[in-house]
Amino acid sequence: MLGKLLKHEMKALAHWFVPLYIGVGIAMVLFGIGWTINLAWDNEIFSTIITMSLLFLFMATLAVISLGTFAIIIIQFYKTMVSDEGYLTHTLPVTVDQLLISKGLAGFIWNVLAIIAMALVILFAIFLTLVTTGAIDSNFWMEFVEMWNSLRAEIKEGIRLALGDITGSLILLGVEFIVLLIISGFSKLYLVYLSMALGQSVKGHKFLWSTIFYICILIGTGMISQIVTTVVMLGYGISTNDAVFESLNYFNFYTHGMMLTSILLSAAYLFGSYFLSRYLLKNRLNLD
Amino acid sequence: MSEILTINGLRKTFEGKPALDDVNVHLQSGKIYGLLGPNGSGKTTLIKLINGLLVPDRGEIYVEGHKPGPESKSVVSYLPDKLYFNTWMKVSDLLHYYADFYTDFDIQRAKDMLKRLQIDEHKKMKNLSKGTKEKVQLILVMSRRAKLYVLDEPIGGVDPAARDYILETIITNYDPEASVLMSTHLISDIENVLDEVIFIRDGQIVMAAVVDDIREREGKSVDELFREVFRC
Amino acid sequence: MAWHIVNDRPVYIQLMEQLKQAIMRGEYPPGSRVPPVRDLARAAGVNPNTMQKALQELEREGVMYSNRTAGRFVTEDLSLLKQLGGRQAMNYTEQYYEKMIHMGYDRNAMEKLLVEYEQQRGDDRKE
Numbered sequence: 001m002l003g004k005l006l007k008h009e010m011k012a013l014a015h016w017f018v019p020l021y022i023g024v025g026i027a028m029v030l031f032g033i034g035w036t037i038n039l040a041w042d043n044e045i046f047s048t049i050i051t052m053s054l055l056f057l058f059m060a061t062l063a064v065i066s067l068g069t070f071a072i073i074i075i076q077f078y079k080t081m082v083s084d085e086g087y088l089t090h091t092l093p094v095t096v097d098q099l100l101i102s103k104g105l106a107g108f109i110w111n112v113l114a115i116i117a118m119a120l121v122i123l124f125a126i127f128l129t130l131v132t133t134g135a136i137d138s139n140f141w142m143e144f145v146e147m148w149n150s151l152r153a154e155i156k157e158g159i160r161l162a163l164g165d166i167t168g169s170l171i172l173l174g175v176e177f178i179v180l181l182i183i184s185g186f187s188k189l190y191l192v193y194l195s196m197a198l199g200q201s202v203k204g205h206k207f208l209w210s211t212i213f214y215i216c217i218l219i220g221t222g223m224i225s226q227i228v229t230t231v232v233m234l235g236y237g238i239s240t241n242d243a244v245f246e247s248l249n250y251f252n253f254y255t256h257g258m259m260l261t262s263i264l265l266s267a268a269y270l271f272g273s274y275f276l277s278r279y280l281l282k283n284r285l286n287l288d
Numbered sequence: 289m290s291e292i293l294t295i296n297g298l299r300k301t302f303e304g305k306p307a308l309d310d311v312n313v314h315l316q317s318g319k320i321y322g323l324l325g326p327n328g329s330g331k332t333t334l335i336k337l338i339n340g341l342l343v344p345d346r347g348e349i350y351v352e353g354h355k356p357g358p359e360s361k362s363v364v365s366y367l368p369d370k371l372y373f374n375t376w377m378k379v380s381d382l383l384h385y386y387a388d389f390y391t392d393f394d395i396q397r398a399k400d401m402l403k404r405l406q407i408d409e410h411k412k413m414k415n416l417s418k419g420t421k422e423k424v425q426l427i428l429v430m431s432r433r434a435k436l437y438v439l440d441e442p443i444g445g446v447d448p449a450a451r452d453y454i455l456e457t458i459i460t461n462y463d464p465e466a467s468v469l470m471s472t473h474l475i476s477d478i479e480n481v482l483d484e485v486i487f488i489r490d491g492q493i494v495m496a497a498v499v500d501d502i503r504e505r506e507g508k509s510v511d512e513l514f515r516e517v518f519r520c
Numbered sequence: 521m522a523w524h525i526v527n528d529r530p531v532y533i534q535l536m537e538q539l540k541q542a543i544m545r546g547e548y549p550p551g552s553r554v555p556p557v558r559d560l561a562r563a564a565g566v567n568p569n570t571m572q573k574a575l576q577e578l579e580r581e582g583v584m585y586s587n588r589t590a591g592r593f594v595t596e597d598l599s600l601l602k603q604l605g606g607r608q609a610m611n612y613t614e615q616y617y618e619k620m621i622h623m624g625y626d627r628n629a630m631e632k633l634l635v636e637y638e639q640q641r642g643d644d645r646k647e
Contacts, residue, residue: 084372085374456562
């Protein structure tokens with residue numbers, strides 16, 4: 001059942017995302033064309049106009065991808081769980097858990113795709129500008145790689161002298177970072193779902209109340225996170241960042257400690273919002 | 289014959305006021321029941337509770353021995369009084385959706401019914417008229433070989449031809465192993481199709497009787513009796 | 521066969537009456553097969569259980585009989601069917617008589633009205 005729910009969820013979201021990404025593709029083509037025209041044309045005024053437009057196009061594309069993804073995911077959740085479609089969704093022979101998990105997974109997948117898309121857009125823009133203005137050629141690449149390597153070697157040496165071999169620590173940090181990204185990716189999503197689960201339990205103006213709840217949740221979790229991280233830092237007796245590089249222990253405690261704190265906070269938000277949503281949708285369902 | 293729906297001592301309150309109070313219902317298989325009552329009597333609340341869209345404050349509901357949940361939902365086919373599918377889907381998409389989630393969905397029967405009504409499977413839902421959308425929804429619900437069909441106001445606001453089609457579908461769909469529960473306030477149109485009626489007022493069951501017994505005993509139609517009982 | 525079911529009399533009784541009429545009209549000749557319950561119910565726009573009850577009552581009266589494997593059939597007992605006609609006629613007479621008495625018509629008034637109606641009916645037919 002979960003697989004089927006996920007499949008249909010992906011299909012429903014794709015219905016909106018495919019046109020979105022086609023639009024993004026068209027925007028990128030326009031960007032390329034515009035850039036080429038800009039190079040060919042010599043008129044200064046025209047050039048300024050085009051450059052400004054391209055900049056706008058670039059920004060707009062990124063905004064559309066990020067905001068559009070957010071909007072599509074929450075509208076889909078709202079429509080299928082709170083609005084009239086809820087009569088179909090909530091009478092399917094599935095559990096609330098299966099509904100919540102399938103929506104969380106689908107949302108997460110499309111969020112990851114959005115991040116990849118934005119990265120591609122940015123890289124595309126950078127690559128285009130650098131290549132066409134002749135700033136990049138084989139020389140450039142060789143120099144760049146050389147500079148990058150020597151810089152890296154210097155940093156490594158400097159750290160080794162101060163703290164010792166932190167390769168293992170860095171790898172662990174990398175893993176922690178990825179874990180944090182994944183957990184917070186889900187927790188952000190489920191916090192939105194929670195605000196809608198709260199909003200639907202109210203009698204009227206459900207969408208308005210969902211928004212209000214969401215804002216409160218954002219503020220609330222923001223404050224909690226702030227307080228918790230401050231307390232943890234104080235707990236370490238660290239008041240400035242200078243101490244980080246004074247010893248490996250400090251470094252480890254600080255970096256891994258903060259990472260773990262963030263991970264635990266996100267996990268708490270994730271589980272809290274999931275189970276609260278589940279309770280609300282199971283026992284306090286209130287379709288109009 | 290078995291008991292398909294068992295409800296004991298059901299109570300549901302909204303904002304302090306009881307929408308349903310001490311409701312007891314027992315539906316047997318092979319029968320078509322009418323849930324009759326004026327607007328606001330608790331019909332829709334009762335139906336939502338049976339379908340697990342609301343949770344009771346007190347009392348129990350069992351559908352073939354299951355409390356409302358995934359198991360009960362797999363044997364209950366529900367037709368709400370509103371349209372509930374997203375509009376970008378095509379009719380055929382909807383058929384496959386239903387077939388995917390409900391093992392008792394008879395897709396061939398649905399296709400036959402659509403064809404008889406000349407509804408093009410490949411059309412998008414949003415391009416169909418409201419009446420046609422309602423028919424599609426009815427066809428989907430009635431094409432499941434469920435144990436309990438719950439129809440909320442299936443004939444309210446439809447033209448006589450559509451009403452006849454709906455009643456005909458219910459008759460044709462008759463299954464001695466299943467029960468049908470129809471709620472309505474338009475009684476005279478459907479009396480002849482009902483085995484038994486349940487009168488509900490202000491959240492309480494005031495009468496449960498066999499249609500022909502009422503006619504024999506009272507010498508009047510169920511509709512007339514209803515008007516008497518519910519005279520404001 | 522056109523069914524006409526009214527709301528203030530038990531359905532199954534009306535179904536029985538109208539089936540008997542159909543049989544007497546020759547729509548279901550003696551010995552012929554009776555359509556399945558579901559089809560009859562759909563045609564009449566009634567609950568299949570009620571139609572089943574009507575058919576079972578007709579079986580009890582001997583108007584129909586069922587063969588486990590082959591289905592349900594109209595009786596071939598012609599004398600019974602004739603009696604049926606007689607009984608139905610008496611039934612209608614009873615209904616008519618009671619209604620007219622209730623309205624204050626005596627036997628003479630009823631006869632007068634019958635003649636008047638017959639004449640009118642004949643005139644209507646001519647037109």
